Amino acid sequence: MNTIVCVKQVPDPEIPPAKFKIDPETKKVIPPAGVPPVISVYDERAVEAACRLKDKHKGKITVISMGSGKASDVIKHTISMGADEGFLLEDQAFENLDSFGTAYVLAKAIQKIGGYDLVLCGRQAADWGAGQVGSILAEILGIPVVTLACDIQAADKKFRVKRTVKDGFEVLEAPMPSLVTVSSEIGLPRLPGGVGLMLARKKQIPVWKAQDIGAEASQLDKANAHTEITGLSVPTRKTECEMVTGGTPGEAGVNLAEKISKLI
Template sequence: MKIIVCAKQVPDTTEVRIDPVKGTLIRDGVPSILNPDDKNALEEALKIKEKQPDATVTILSMGPPQAEDALREALAMGADRAILLSDREFAGADTWATSATLAAAIKKIGDYDLIFCGRQAIDGDTAQVGPQIAERLDLPQVTYVEKLTIHRDKLEVHRALEDGYEIIEMKLPALLTAVKELNEPRYPSIEGIFDAYGEKQVEVWRAKDLQVDPNHIGLKGSPTQVKKSFTPEAKGKGEMLKGNGKDVVIQLLMNLKKKHII
């Protein structure tokens, strides 16, 4: 089985700040990480590889040159091949243009049975790229996958819902998006780290290497434009009410009346 995992290097959102004047993300000094949901997607691919000795895992990403660090981490975890789509023509892409670029790269890779994506990237939270790739490649897709079982050329997938899950059976090739409940990503091994920074290489593909219309990628191919980014105003401090149950309830009711809430 040949598996492709689409992944993204993202800023660590616990340390993201917004420029109050420009309304843009301040990336200087903010560490970048492999998107968490993409790690779950990669882990599931690696688990399949462990059960099927002939399986291979290719990690695919689009981003600036420094995104190579995320791909090296994926190689250290056990991926066999890493491809980075990096070109100034890809810059400024929204989800539509990003999916067009990734789909073109997957077509170039050619031979695949299963494509994994994370549910969504923590820097955008759109959850659109995976489904858009599936549509561009005319593949069956299931999003929010929390459990996966392979039966020869079929998949049995548990799709997470707000109030439970649904079981879906589908044929290969297919595309799945993973949620964190699917598994617990492994840590890279010492041997894997040595291989990732030694023998294994990250292939870099430019726009000219893909059969894609220049008007459909990057900023030109992006119909979505972000008008403004901002940090929500901090809420006021909460008030702790002390006393026995009855006293606390009376205090709460009085406070709510003062604020004209009740």
């Protein structure tokens, strides 16, 4: 079974929000220097999902990432986890694309790779959190999409996908090929083993430019973007602490429950 996983590099989510700066001119986020970007957490779980399927059914995992040169570290990380191959989509024309533009570039790369049974994405990116690319990508590729997966099983040329919903989960069936976006409920990603780390060290990550994947300039034109950033600000966080008391621990518990019930 051949799987293609789309991953994104994001600023380390561990960075405290106050450390970010915003450039008002370009409307860009400037993360603090010296903290290397990491793989988006949900995307790493998508890689884990792919590795679990590979453990069971063999096949090949190809990882693609659109981003700058440092994103090749993120791809190497997925190779150390168990991916077989990775491509970095890097071009000036790819910078500042919105979800539609990103999905277009990814779709072009996926079409170039071809021969896939499954495309996996994280449920959303850990930085912008739009959660759009997966669905748009499926639309462009013309394949079904199942979002928020917490378990993926493959049998008889079909996928059985367990999907988290508000009050539990539902199980859907999808044909091959399909696109699935993976949620964190799938479980912790594996720690790269010795062999994986060894392979990743030596692996060359080819870079594909717009012309390599046949991406048309018109599609990447900013004028065609569906979204526009009008403002950007660092959220201010306020914490207030209130001690809930009661005559007995039981009473305190009741008072706490009342407080919480008013908040939800």
